[in-house]
Amino acid sequence: MALDAPESENSKRFRGSIDDEFDACNPVTNGGERREHYDETQPLIAFPANSVTRTPLPWRQLSVLFCLRAVKPLVFELIFPFVNQMILEIGIVDDPERVGFYSGILESIYACMSFISIVPCSLLSERLGRKPVILVTTSGIAISAALFGFSKLYWFMVLTRCIGGGNGGNIAALKTMLAELTDKSNEAVAQTGFAIAYRLGQGIGQPVGGLLSHPERQFSVFDTPFWRRHPFALPGLVSGILAMVLVFVGFYLLDETHPPKKGKAMRRFSSGSSGNSSMTSSREAQVTMSTDVDNNGPQTWISVMKSTPGLHVLMCNRALLYLAVEGMFALYPLFSFTPIQSGGLGSSEADIGIILTFRALLMLLFMFSSTYLLNRWGSLRVYRFSMALLPLTFGLLPVLNFLARSEGAGKNSAAFVLVHFLVITMWALNGLAFPATAVMVNDISPTANSLGIIISMSELVKTFVEAIAPAFVNSTFAFSIKHNIAGGHLTYIIMMSLTTFGFVQPFWLKNRSPAWRNNARADESPD
Template sequence: MSRPQETTPLLSGQPRQADTEDAPPPRTKATPLPRKQLFVLCLMRMTEPISFTVIFPFVNAMLRANLPSSVPSSRLGYYAGLVESAFAFVQFLTIFFWARLSDRIGRKPVLLIGLFGSFLSVNAFGFARTFPQMVLARSIAGLMNGNIAILKSVLAEVTDETNQARAFSLIPLCFAVGSIVGNGLGGWLVGVWGGEGEWLENHPFWLPCGVASAFNLCAIITGTLFLKETLPKKTNKVPEQGAEVVEEERPPSIRSLLAAKSIRRILGTQLGLNFLNACHAALLPLFCYTAIEQGGLSFTSADIGTVLALNGGFTIFIQLIAFPTLERRLGGPARVYVRVTAALPFLWLCLPLAHQLAINHSKAWPMAALVLAIVLKGISNMSIVSSNLLVNNSAPTRSSLATLNSVSQMAGCLSRTIGPSFSTSLFAFSTSRGVLGGQLVWLVMWAISAGTWIMTMKVRAPEKASWRVKARQEETAQRGTEARPQA
């Protein structure tokens, strides 16, 4: 007779082995991350901000070249907002379709379609010669690309509670890297091709767009070769004798998900944060480009590219070093969520300060104020990855991941649709009419930031996803069934 295995812990402070089904096994260290899959996903994620931000340093100059001369420079903000909102608005209309499609045909093919859409869009934008063409080119990416919601679902499916914070911190990290590359390309490659009669001289805005599209092509090839499908098989197989028949779990409806108060609160605060981020992304280059006399800083395209690259660089440091440590020490994303959003109201005070410094001082003084704003923005950016974790932890079932992430991304798209047009139009209105000395836009942004921070204090969400526990139970039951001797 074999001796039974010893299950009593040797250390007096340790609990006995858990007997309850819903308790995960104790872990002494974090589960290793699937590095190859994360590399492919990060490359895919990085291409979208490259294609999205490459236009920011030169979009106002491109509008000036493509709009009639009768349009005054003080009204460029209205047109810039429409161009920057086109992608998000069309994506808002189509992202739920792509998320549902990924539940049927798999995550991988939908991700590749989205990358191809970005490839077409950014090239078309570089060739645009009129304002309608610019809007249409941006709309192509929104029509074909719902990748961010699907990427979040894939990340949730390849991680667990011990390593998800590190994995999800890569999403804003990749966005920051992509923003640096995109803004650098847009700021430094416009107009570098000289010589009379040269083809690129007749298409001065295509070169940065063409280089940006090369990243999409690289991601398509890499994803095709190396990305593994994470969607569970949904084919109905004939069970073996004695095996249990497992019914296919259908994705829940949006209405059933929004019935939960905790999910509504998370999505509500995420809506406010995405709106503020969209406003900041549109306002910062416009504010830097606008003349000092009209409420801006009179920066060149190269200066704007440098500022935006610094903004992305600091975000890399925050997401790579600060967030995983802070999340671990504070004991979960919900606690991080409240603390980092407190930096947002102070961020919007730095921009009018930079303008005041630009009036009577050299460029170094307003640049110092912008650096302070970049630091505050980097701190507040940790709220994005915190909200992503909270969304995934709130998913009731695994089949609800893509649906819930698509709803979250639809809220983000709605924010990016309204935010750029709202903020740039408000900036143009404030500066052209001199409302509150041209400071109305910053006062409104400050008020929205303060309100969003207060809303985050009411967020309540589980630190562990219930669908992960259920998945572990099913895997354990399946292993037990396979281990039974056959009659």
């Protein structure tokens, strides 16, 4: 019979140090305290809380989603370069100084209908899934775009914009699907791509509207009675066809991400991973189980508003951001179209389209650096920087008119070109606010279950402001010019005041990083 030799003091100390090191790194221990029962499904080596491995992105899904995201801004911005001229040519008004009121209504009614349709679209996406809602509404947007250019009466112009806007409430479903495809480790890249897709839609829509209106004047092949009778039909037809092509692409390539359907796969994964000795699989099972536990229970709008600190501040700041952004998108084409002696720049539709295209391309160039800036500076600092540019952008518009009026070279002077370039550059840099505010909206959500509601809230705020901003800004501009209020500069004074407050208010916000956003997606593998 073998006898156990007594353990020496050195052996005890050595064994104790090994045990202490094991306890410190083993996730089944807590602060060095040994638990009585070990879970053999847990990894032996802990993953530090502050060490985040970037989850690979599902690029097939995201690419289709980005393309569908571009449709609404393409159609929304399509009419901006030519709508003022169209209102004059079809005889709605005969005075260029009165155009702003009517064009403002057309621009606002689209966003107003989007605001009304957000909640129904959001509820339908929860019931039917994200994919069918996104595809059906995108088809409606395409039809409205194709019909707008054939308008000969103002009520028909309003009707087609209502159809497009009524289908524009799909943004909540688009953004919720994006959030369901990403996590905290890769959302900066995805949100940047989402914002670039939006701006690319604008970048396509604005030149299509500006350069393809009156095609009979620019291309001999279109010099026919049909195109002379419908000089604004081609931009809408081109954008409508492009949108329908994207719908068919989405039908075949876009996968559903509706949480109830994905939840079954997550639960199967969690139960099946217990027998797997892989360290990665076990860690993913931990993430899935902890997420399921933390986010159980239904959420209501009231409960989310009460349980989310800082939500009202963020929503208020989003309202100020989009008031300025949509106000500028409506104001700049009207300002450029208005004769110089009336306070504008006297530009043609083609010139306006070229400038807006240059601005969109410049902003896309800046957007490619936004992922680096978001990771290095954080979303809040990037947001504050971009908001600081808005008061200067609005403040330089009357300076442009002053330089255009001046004797000598006027719009050809070096000073005018330099100031104009500065305005367009600052306006383009403001685009960095969009991926930043999208990350802030995701990060303020305390649980995964509340994310859809918070995104819907943020889109309601955004579309409500989009509904009133163009009509407010354009009507104020027309009224100010016609009655010479504040020298015709009332609009600039109001917008500079609001955007200055919009720059100050983000200093009340704080960076947030809820635990559920730091978890990698365990429910699906990248395409």
